[in-house]
Amino acid sequence: MTFVAIVPAGGAGTRLWPLSRRSHPKFLIDMTGAGRTLIQATADRLEPLVDDLIVVTGSAHAEAVAEQLGIDREDLVIEPSPRGTMPAIGLVAAIVEQRYGADAVVGSFAADHVITDAAAFQGAVRRAIDAAQEGLVVTVGITPTGPDTGFGYIRQGTETSVDGVFGVEEFLEKPDLATAAAYVESGEYTWNAGMFIAKAGVLLDALARYKPDLAAGLRSIAARWDGPDRGEAMSAWDSLEISVIDRAIAEPLAAEGGVATVPVSMGWSDIGGYDSLAAHLVDPESGISRGGARQSVMVSESEGSVVYAHDRPIVIHGIPGAVVVDSGDVILVTTREASSGLSGVVTGLTGDLEPLR
Amino acid sequence: MTFVAIVPAGGAGTRLWPLSRRSHPKFLIDMTGAGRTLIQATADRLEPLVDDLIVVTGSAHAEAVAEQLGIDREDLVIEPSPRGTMPAIGLVAAIVEQRYGADAVVGSFAADHVITDAAAFQGAVRRAIDAAQEGLVVTVGITPTGPDTGFGYIRQGTETSVDGVFGVEEFLEKPDLATAAAYVESGEYTWNAGMFIAKAGVLLDALARYKPDLAAGLRSIAARWDGPDRGEAMSAWDSLEISVIDRAIAEPLAAEGGVATVPVSMGWSDIGGYDSLAAHLVDPESGISRGGARQSVMVSESEGSVVYAHDRPIVIHGIPGAVVVDSGDVILVTTREASSGLSGVVTGLTGDLEPLR
Numbered sequence: 180m181t182f183v184a185i186v187p188a189g190g191a192g193t194r195l196w197p198l199s200r201r202s203h204p205k206f207l208i209d210m211t212g213a214g215r216t217l218i219q220a221t222a223d224r225l226e227p228l229v230d231d232l233i234v235v236t237g238s239a240h241a242e243a244v245a246e247q248l249g250i251d252r253e254d255l256v257i258e259p260s261p262r263g264t265m266p267a268i269g270l271v272a273a274i275v276e277q278r279y280g281a282d283a284v285v286g287s288f289a290a291d292h293v294i295t296d297a298a299a300f301q302g303a304v305r306r307a308i309d310a311a312q313e314g315l316v317v318t319v320g321i322t323p324t325g326p327d328t329g330f331g332y333i334r335q336g337t338e339t340s341v342d343g344v345f346g347v348e349e350f351l352e353k354p355d356l357a358t359a360a361a362y363v364e365s366g367e368y369t370w371n372a373g374m375f376i377a378k379a380g381v382l383l384d385a386l387a388r389y390k391p392d393l394a395a396g397l398r399s400i401a402a403r404w405d406g407p408d409r410g411e412a413m414s415a416w417d418s419l420e421i422s423v424i425d426r427a428i429a430e431p432l433a434a435e436g437g438v439a440t441v442p443v444s445m446g447w448s449d450i451g452g453y454d455s456l457a458a459h460l461v462d463p464e465s466g467i468s469r470g471g472a473r474q475s476v477m478v479s480e481s482e483g484s485v486v487y488a489h490d491r492p493i494v495i496h497g498i499p500g501a502v503v504v505d506s507g508d509v510i511l512v513t514t515r516e517a518s519s520g521l522s523g524v525v526t527g528l529t530g531d532l533e534p535l536r
Numbered sequence: 537m538t539f540v541a542i543v544p545a546g547g548a549g550t551r552l553w554p555l556s557r558r559s560h561p562k563f564l565i566d567m568t569g570a571g572r573t574l575i576q577a578t579a580d581r582l583e584p585l586v587d588d589l590i591v592v593t594g595s596a597h598a599e600a601v602a603e604q605l606g607i608d609r610e611d612l613v614i615e616p617s618p619r620g621t622m623p624a625i626g627l628v629a630a631i632v633e634q635r636y637g638a639d640a641v642v643g644s645f646a647a648d649h650v651i652t653d654a655a656a657f658q659g660a661v662r663r664a665i666d667a668a669q670e671g672l673v674v675t676v677g678i679t680p681t682g683p684d685t686g687f688g689y690i691r692q693g694t695e696t697s698v699d700g701v702f703g704v705e706e707f708l709e710k711p712d713l714a715t716a717a718a719y720v721e722s723g724e725y726t727w728n729a730g731m732f733i734a735k736a737g738v739l740l741d742a743l744a745r746y747k748p749d750l751a752a753g754l755r756s757i758a759a760r761w762d763g764p765d766r767g768e769a770m771s772a773w774d775s776l777e778i779s780v781i782d783r784a785i786a787e788p789l790a791a792e793g794g795v796a797t798v799p800v801s802m803g804w805s806d807i808g809g810y811d812s813l814a815a816h817l818v819d820p821e822s823g824i825s826r827g828g829a830r831q832s833v834m835v836s837e838s839e840g841s842v843v844y845a846h847d848r849p850i851v852i853h854g855i856p857g858a859v860v861v862d863s864g865d866v867i868l869v870t871t872r873e874a875s876s877g878l879s880g881v882v883t884g885l886t887g888d889l890e891p892l893r
Contacts, residue, residue: 493867497874517854524836
């Protein structure tokens with residue numbers, strides 16, 4: 180069996196500005212102080228599982244991705260323009276189908292998530308691969324740690340023939356708080372982290388049923404990918420339909436019983452903002468969340484603060500939940516609560532400080 | 537008539553840390569962005585009035601004071617140890633008495649106050665000098681802008697023979713808020729800013745009545761000041777009684793009817809902390825209080841914030857009354873309200889960051 184990881188490295192969001200910005204989005208940064216950038220940590224986690232790993236990214240970050248992963252730029256799939264997750268994942272699936280055959284299994288894993296329990300992740304992916312070999316499209320579902328309203332949910336059904344893999348009854352949009360609480364209470368729902376594992380042929384055949392033009396377009400590009408015409412083939416990219424894999428395949432196929440899920444607890448976070456980043460930065464000595472340089476930081480009467488130091492000490496007094504980020508070229512001062520509204524503040528910035536939109 | 541200004545340059549307080557600290561107290565800093573340090577601005581304001589200006593300071597800051605004012609170190613009065621305002625002001629008065637005679641008028645003006653209306657200040661001092669020549673000890677009283685509980689108050693009586701100069705009935709300690717409000721409401725009270733103007737002989741003769749040993753000690757040092765024995769004469773300094781001019785002279789002399797006051801509105805502040813500094817930093821363009829370098833500063837949902845930038849832009853979001861100070865070697869993040877409790881936070885710091893106690 181051949182297993183190829185697809186790693187979409189893109190994404191938007193101003194909520195982690197100025198750490199994450201247009202010139203260096205969070206997947207290129209060591210956000211948690213682990214010593215590896217998020218995309219390096221993603222590759223590290225997948226390394227024991229994969230025969231190949233293909234990153235899909237924009238041209239702006241291709242050079243940095245290639246350098247951080249120690250690969251050639253030609254081994255990347257570079258999107259001429261962002262068209263959503265379906266064309267990105269679908270093109271790599273089609274390339275894998277060409278190279279390794281329709282039975283090769285692909286799995287998509289975002290480049291900017293944090294997973295603290297790599298062994299649990301690898302176990303879940305192995306079970307997902309087993310179920311994918313049965314012809315299912317399999318998603319990894321995150322066991323909720325609370326009634327979060329920022330994620331879509333997966334309602335799971337009965338166990339499949341593969342241990343620990345369950346049918347998916349439905350994908351649900353981001354709920355309100357009461358609904359989220361009911362989901363979590365029931366124990367039948369997990370968070371949709373956007374990880375899909377399937378045979379390349381299964382994925383593309385499903386797409387061919389729901390969006391035949393898109394599937395044909397992707398397979399046509401893939402047929403010329405590993406040859407002299409790659410550039411010309413990609414000229415068709417900008418005419419492909421913009422779509423996301425959840426809408427294009429996962430939801431309609433789940434309604435037909437073709438999707439399964441592996442629920443897992445693995446310390447997952449998409450670190451969408453300073454509030455969710457905080458949990459990954461708690462310094463046991465100080466009790467506060469610390470990132471950045473090993474500068475002296477003093478915090479008083481400011482419980483739950485998040486601090487990124489650069490080249491000078493930081494003193495915080497009397498602001499619970501403060502967020503203070505010295506990125507070296509700019510200083511952000513806000514609170515965990517207020518930081519969700521950061522977009523409107525920094526959206527007009529240009530040059531080096533331009534946020535990732 | 538000879539008029540000599542006495543400028544005590546000392547003072548303590550951690551509430552403006554890290555701008556003001558042991559190695560560079562606030563009188564050595566351009567706190568308001570006016571282009572002059574506070575002691576330079578003090579000298580500038582006095583320049584049209586004085587025949588001479590004598591600074592009293594500790595040895596730690598003598599060099600910086602001399603350099604900032606463009607004077608010789610020998611022209612300073614350097615205190616071997618801090619013993620309160622009475623010995624400091626009294627010694628300079630005794631030196632002036634020796635040099636210019638007992639009828640020369642002296643006036644003491646702290647080096648670290650802000651006065652925005654220099655013309656009003658100069659007019660008030662001129663009236664005070666007139667009254668001092670009548671043999672009174674005259675204090676400049678600040679017309680209150682609100683019921684501040686951080687200052688002592690002066691209760692004024694009837695007008696003296698000098699226009700705009702009133703008898704002082706009583707000096708009052710820092711009041712509680714209700715008392716302060718009643719003072720302000722009555723229109724008969726001003727803030728005591730510690731500025732005293734009197735003939736050198738009048739001041740020392742009054743001191744000789746209340747504290748004869750101290751007066752004799754000061755006159756004895758002064759007699760040898762302008763000669764080869766200055767150093768030896770100052771060896772008596774550390775045995776002088778520690779005292780402040782308000783207690784030593786102003787209060788008992790007021791009870792005898794020997795003190796007068798000139799009430800004045802002149803945009804005065806002792807900028808005791810970030811809250812009172814804020815009013816002197818309001819940038820009409822941004823509406824926020826800005827000091828430090830001309831760096832870009834963005835403030836949203838943070839009304840009344842105080843920002844000192846250094847070498848990088850600062851973005852503040854969602855913290856009303858925020859205080860963000862980048863001094864170049866340390867970053868302070870607090871609020872105007874919480875900043876009054878800064879002492880307890882920074883008191884343990886040593887080295888360059890050591891606060892002024």
